Amino acid sequence: MSTILISGANGNLGQVVTRHLLDTGYSLLAAGVGSADELPAHDRLKFHQVDLMDEERAVSFAEKAIRQRKDLDAAVLLVGGFAMGKLADTSKAELEKMIGLNFYTAYHLVRPLLKHFLSRPEGGQFILVGSRPGLDAASGKDFFAYSLSKAMIFKLAEFINVEGKKKNVTATVIVPSTIDTPANREAMPDADFSSWVPPERIAGVISFALTPAGKMLRENILKVYNRA
Numbered sequence: 001m002s003t004i005l006i007s008g009a010n011g012n013l014g015q016v017v018t019r020h021l022l023d024t025g026y027s028l029l030a031a032g033v034g035s036a037d038e039l040p041a042h043d044r045l046k047f048h049q050v051d052l053m054d055e056e057r058a059v060s061f062a063e064k065a066i067r068q069r070k071d072l073d074a075a076v077l078l079v080g081g082f083a084m085g086k087l088a089d090t091s092k093a094e095l096e097k098m099i100g101l102n103f104y105t106a107y108h109l110v111r112p113l114l115k116h117f118l119s120r121p122e123g124g125q126f127i128l129v130g131s132r133p134g135l136d137a138a139s140g141k142d143f144f145a146y147s148l149s150k151a152m153i154f155k156l157a158e159f160i161n162v163e164g165k166k167k168n169v170t171a172t173v174i175v176p177s178t179i180d181t182p183a184n185r186e187a188m189p190d191a192d193f194s195s196w197v198p199p200e201r202i203a204g205v206i207s208f209a210l211t212p213a214g215k216m217l218r219e220n221i222l223k224v225y226n227r228a
């Protein structure tokens with residue numbers, strides 16, 4: 001099995017996706033800004049502590065991955081964060097923080113990887129994470145900066161898909177509703193957890209997108225909403 005670069009591997013969703021991809025047989029080059037304590041020790045998992053909002057460090061991480069792993073053919077980019085606030089109440093600094101976390105952390109890796117994927121006949125795949133408010137302003141009106149920064153992810157995927165057309169380079173955007181994570185359960189204790197999306201299901205969707213059948217799909221926006 002090939003190598004996958006995965007960012008946000010130590011997050012709530014990332015930990016589950018990382019375990020799933022390891023079980024499937026992939027080798028993983030993982031990145032997170034904190035520690036890897038929550039991740040399993042595994043000979044096919046290498047964790048790197050890197051602040052992906054820092055362009056130089058992020059590009060250097062991606063370029064090293066490209067040099068070291070000839071079989072690197074996909075990037076699963078899961079880093080993201082959330083903030084409340086309507087448009088009229090959102091400062092430029094707050095907007096920049098959300099764009100940094102949700103867009104630049106992906107964009108910094110996409111640039112070198114896209115160049116690499118476009119240069120090889122096998123191409124390559126990007127799996128990005130959007131959110132429903134990034135597609136639909138009505139559901140994002142109470143979190144403007146978050147929604148706008150996630151909307152940029154859909155546009156980034158669109159540009160990758162235009163550039164990658166006929167070159168086997170594709171971008172898929174996974175769009176979860178509320179993910180059933182310990183953090184969300186703590187923040188919303190009275191919610192109906194059964195309507196949320198188990199992270200294992202998102203891992204399954206990502207895993208399918210990476211299969212030979214999934215590689216045939218184009219311009220994917222995969223809405224993993226369950227009943228939420």
Ligand SMILES: NC(=O)c1ccc[n+]([C@@H]2O[C@H](COP(=O)([O-])OP(=O)(O)OC[C@H]3O[C@@H](n4cnc5c(N)ncnc54)[C@H](OP(=O)(O)O)[C@@H]3O)[C@@H](O)[C@H]2O)c1
Binds near residue numbers: 010034051178
């Ligand atoms: N949770 C939801 O209900 C939900 C719904 C829709 C979409 N999403 C999206 O799904 C993705 C995963 O969500 P989640 O709930 O798993 O989030 P999470 O638990 O907060 O995980 C975020 C991950 O991003 C990493 N990270 C943060 N800043 C970073 C930086 N500067 N450089 C490198 N890594 C950084 C974190 O690393 P550390 O752990 O080391 O800090 C962590 O691995 C996000 O893109 C989120 O927007 C989530």
